[in-house]
Amino acid sequence: MLDGCGEKAIRQRCFYRRADGKLPLKQGCSRVSCLDMAKDKGLTPQAQDFSEWYLEAIQRADMVDYGPVRGTMVIKPYGFALWENIQRELDRMFKETGHQNAYFPLFIPVSFFQKEAEHVEGFAPELAIVTHAGGQDLEEPFAVRPTSETVIGHMWANWIKSYRDLPQLLNQWGNVVRWELRPRPFLRTTEFLWQEGHTAHATQEEAEEETHRMMGVYATLFREFAAIPGWEGKKTESEKFAGAVYTISYEAMMRDGKSLQSCTSHYLGQNFAKAFEIKFQDKDLEAKHVHTTSWGFSTRSVGAVVMAHGDDKGLIMPPRLAPIQIVVVPIYKQDTREQVVPAAESLTARLKSAGLRVHLDDRDQHSPGFKFNEWELKGVPYRIELGPRDVEAGTAVLASRLGGKETVGLDGLSSLIPARIESFHRALYQRALEFRDAHTFVVDDYQAFQAKVEEGFVKAFHCGEKECEKQIKEETKATTRCVPFDEPEASGKCIRCGKPNGYGRRILFARAY
RNA sequence: CGGGGAGUGGCGCAGCCCGGUAGCGCACCUGCUUUGGGAGCAGGGUGUCGCAGGUUCGAAUCCUGUCUCCCCGACCA
Numbered sequence: 044m045l046d047g048c049g050e051k052a053i054r055q056r057c058f059y060r061r062a063d064g065k066l067p068l069k070q071g072c073s074r075v076s077c078l079d080m081a082k083d084k085g086l087t088p089q090a091q092d093f094s095e096w097y098l099e100a101i102q103r104a105d106m107v108d109y110g111p112v113r114g115t116m117v118i119k120p121y122g123f124a125l126w127e128n129i130q131r132e133l134d135r136m137f138k139e140t141g142h143q144n145a146y147f148p149l150f151i152p153v154s155f156f157q158k159e160a161e162h163v164e165g166f167a168p169e170l171a172i173v174t175h176a177g178g179q180d181l182e183e184p185f186a187v188r189p190t191s192e193t194v195i196g197h198m199w200a201n202w203i204k205s206y207r208d209l210p211q212l213l214n215q216w217g218n219v220v221r222w223e224l225r226p227r228p229f230l231r232t233t234e235f236l237w238q239e240g241h242t243a244h245a246t247q248e249e250a251e252e253e254t255h256r257m258m259g260v261y262a263t264l265f266r267e268f269a270a271i272p273g274w275e276g277k278k279t280e281s282e283k284f285a286g287a288v289y290t291i292s293y294e295a296m297m298r299d300g301k302s303l304q305s306c307t308s309h310y311l312g313q314n315f316a317k318a319f320e321i322k323f324q325d326k327d328l329e330a331k332h333v334h335t336t337s338w339g340f341s342t343r344s345v346g347a348v349v350m351a352h353g354d355d356k357g358l359i360m361p362p363r364l365a366p367i368q369i370v371v372v373p374i375y376k377q378d379t380r381e382q383v384v385p386a387a388e389s390l391t392a393r394l395k396s397a398g399l400r401v402h403l404d405d406r407d408q409h410s411p412g413f414k415f416n417e418w419e420l421k422g423v424p425y426r427i428e429l430g431p432r433d434v435e436a437g438t439a440v441l442a443s444r445l446g447g448k449e450t451v452g453l454d455g456l457s458s459l460i461p462a463r464i465e466s467f468h469r470a471l472y473q474r475a476l477e478f479r480d481a482h483t484f485v486v487d488d489y490q491a492f493q494a495k496v497e498e499g500f501v502k503a504f505h506c507g508e509k510e511c512e513k514q515i516k517e518e519t520k521a522t523t524r525c526v527p528f529d530e531p532e533a534s535g536k537c538i539r540c541g542k543p544n545g546y547g548r549r550i551l552f553a554r555a556y
Numbered sequence: 557c558g559g560g561g562a563g564u565g566g567c568g569c570a571g572c573c574c575g576g577u578a579g580c581g582c583a584c585c586u587g588c589u590u591u592g593g594g595a596g597c598a599g600g601g602u603g604u605c606g607c608a609g610g611u612u613c614g615a616a617u618c619c620u621g622u623c624u625c626c627c628c629g630a631c632c633a
Binding site: 169440 | 625
């Protein structure tokens with residue numbers, strides 16, 4: 044029999060499928076589909092298997108590879124470039140809101156985690172603990188940080204004496220480790236990169252204001268840069284951060300209708316202040332505990348960008364964050380090469396000096412068609428095709444990743460592209476918003492709830508009891524995502540148990556990553 | 557940790573039942589012809605067959621042990 048893509052290959056992301064999208068037969072496929080490869084090098088369609096699509100898309104776009112230890116990943120240059128662009132914008136906004144960067148140690152004494160009851164309970168199962176170092180067992184084992192509230196609290200206890208030392212507005216860029224049982228690249232990895240902000244304030248009001256302000260920064264990043272609409276709202280008791288008084292999150296919808304908790308901001312009250320004795324003397328001469336906050340945004344957001352915008356051709360990069368905003372593909376035969384390539388080079392140089400992130404794909408070993416597909420897979424917003432006919436006419440073909448080609452004059456390109464990038468951003472956001480709204484349902488009976496939660500987000504009333512929430516999760520796989528801030532006040536009966544609603548409005552449910 | 561599957565060139569697989577010294581496709585390298593939507597031909601390199609024992613004249617293949625990975629469930633940015 045023929046060999047090639049057996050059944051296992053289908054499951055384990057052999058990239059070659061039949062052109063009709065059907066799974067090849069176990070044996071017949073084999074070579075048949077392999078012969079089809081030349082014709083069909085596409086991704087698994089999203090509608091067929093979204094999670095398979097995701098894994099193929101990020102690997103073939105060359106963003107990521109698996110690390111040797113389970114649950115770890117290598118972020119390759121193309122993926123890291125996206126993260127760097129996210130970092131740059133966030134870091135700028137953190138500084139604009141008065142924060143300073145600092146760095147706290149990776150290793151934290153295990154005993155620190157035991158000082159805050161909820162915190163220890165929440166994080167104990169996923170702590171990686173070092174018990175052996177320097178050739179011998181350690182007297183006191185230390186944890187690899189899963190988050191830094193405890194070390195920072197410990198340091199603050201020394202640093203903060205007076206109300207004059209407040210507020211503390213700190214941010215740290217770094218890595219954390221959480222021993223995850225079911226990892227997926229970007230979405231859930233054992234080690235991940237993030238930013239964690241930590242602030243300490245004299246009053247509750249000020250700390251709560253900070254909690255919301257920073258969620259606002261995150262929302263700006265998502266809406267204005269990543270073009271991802273979402274819902275901001277408060278987490279229910281069972282979904283909040285371990286050790287927080289309350290948690291607010293940004294819930295974004297992926298193209299399979301599932302929710303991705305894309306970042307969180309916590310009001311920690313005086314929980315950590317009491318556990319770590321962070322006290323200050325106030326103006327009224329009283330000794331008081333500070334109020335703290337923390338807020339985090341991780342490389343998970345890279346997964347959000349992929350899953351919120353991508354289509355069957357691959358990624359679609361939001362242009363304000365795209366590592367490459369425009370790719371120039373010269374098209375030539377041997378005898379026209381000398382004519383086309385220099386023109387493409389000078390066009391690239393002009394676009395670069397207009398402040399755009401441009402790449403000239405002058406590889407000789409690939410055909411233009413191959414390059415078109417590859418850059419579409421990588422999600423580059425705009426492509427400029429430049430061939431001999433164009434050079435002669437002083438034009439170029441401008442192709443958008445959202446569809447459509449047009450012939451444009453070479454002279455005006457440097458001023459045309461920035462405007463196009465802005466309209467691309469708006470169109471991408473609009474597209475995501477329409478998708479989100481088309482997949483969000485207001486529901487009042489449990490049967491409809493069960494049906495709709497398979498298609499997207501559901502807004503419904505809930506009693507607010509943990510046990511009831513748990514039942515819903517078991518029965519539908521859906522969890523409470525948040526109590527959205529912009530949801531109008533209303534009253535009604537709990538979708539499942541019929542008791543009076545506990546939040547004064549409908550809350551958001553969805554299956555989540 | 558419970559249930560299922562798999563470890564063979566970079567990737568995906570065949571070979572194993574019935575032991576005889578490893579093969580296919582893709583990728584990669586070289587050359588020529590190509591290049592406006594995934595190019596063609598010719599030549600070439602690539603393996604401690606997951607690891608450790610055992611059986612045997614001989615093990616990818618049979619036996620024992622062990623490790624790892626993937627999928628499904630309970631935790632999470």
